[in-house]
Amino acid sequence: MKPRPRPILRRGNGGIIMWDERFSGDEYFYGTEPAGFVAAQAWRLAQGAHVLSVAEGEGRNAVWLAAQGLCVHALDGSAPALVKAQKLAAMRGVTITTERADLGRFIWPIGAYDAVFGVFIQFAPPAMRAAMFRGMAQALKPGGLLFLHAFSVRQLANASGGPKVAEQLWTLDLLREAFAGWEVRHQGDYDAVLSEGPGHSGPAALIDFIARKPGR
Numbered sequence: 001m002k003p004r005p006r007p008i009l010r011r012g013n014g015g016i017i018m019w020d021e022r023f024s025g026d027e028y029f030y031g032t033e034p035a036g037f038v039a040a041q042a043w044r045l046a047q048g049a050h051v052l053s054v055a056e057g058e059g060r061n062a063v064w065l066a067a068q069g070l071c072v073h074a075l076d077g078s079a080p081a082l083v084k085a086q087k088l089a090a091m092r093g094v095t096i097t098t099e100r101a102d103l104g105r106f107i108w109p110i111g112a113y114d115a116v117f118g119v120f121i122q123f124a125p126p127a128m129r130a131a132m133f134r135g136m137a138q139a140l141k142p143g144g145l146l147f148l149h150a151f152s153v154r155q156l157a158n159a160s161g162g163p164k165v166a167e168q169l170w171t172l173d174l175l176r177e178a179f180a181g182w183e184v185r186h187q188g189d190y191d192a193v194l195s196e197g198p199g200h201s202g203p204a205a206l207i208d209f210i211a212r213k214p215g216r
Helices: 034-043 058-065 079-092 127-139 153-157 172-178
Strands: 011-013 015-017 051-055 071-076 097-101 113-118 139-151 183-196 198-213
Touching: 011 071, 034 058, 034 113, 034 139, 034 183, 034 198, 051 058, 051 127, 058 071, 058 079, 058 113, 071 079, 079 097, 113 127, 127 139, 153 198, 172 183
Parallel strands: 051 071, 051 113, 071 097, 113 139
Antiparallel strands: 011 015, 139 198, 183 198
C-alpha cells in the first residue's frame, strides 16, 4: 500500500496550520459563494478569458468565475480542498482545472493568463508574499489584470477571520509599492460585514486592489 502523502503546510495565524485538516469536513469553511469583491469586479473580464486563482481553497471563487464563462485554473496546497472544489464545480455544472501546488516552491508560468486572482492569501509571511507577488505578475500576460482582495491591517481589531499577525495584513501602500508602474484600475480600504461560512463571519476591514500589468 502506498504511503499517504504528507499534507502541505502553510504559515498563518501565528503558527503552522494544517489546511488539509481544516478543509477535510463536509462543510465549506469559507462558504460556497464567491467573495463579494470577486462578484463585484469580474465584469472587467471578457468571456473565455484565462484566469488563475491562487490559494483557491474549496473552490467558491473559481467555480463562480467559471459560471461566468471564464476558463479557470485553481491552485491550492490542500488536496481535500481541491476535491471539494471539483465537487462544487460538478454541483454547479461547470468545469475548472485544479492543481495541488506548494506556493512556496511553485514554478510560475510566463505570460499565461489574462487575469490572476489572489483572494485572502495572507497565510504568507513577507518574504513568501513578495515571491508570490512576483510569480503572479510573471503569470500574467502583458495587459492582464491582477485582482487582490484581503484583510487590511485594521483587521487586527476584528474577530471575523484572517491572521493575527500585522506583517501578514495589507495596506494599499504595500500593494502600490509591490506593483509600481502598473495602472491601478480600482483600490479600496474599507469596512464590511462578512458572511462567508464559519471562516469569515462578522465585521471586517478589507483591501481591494486591481491593477493592469504594463504592456500591450
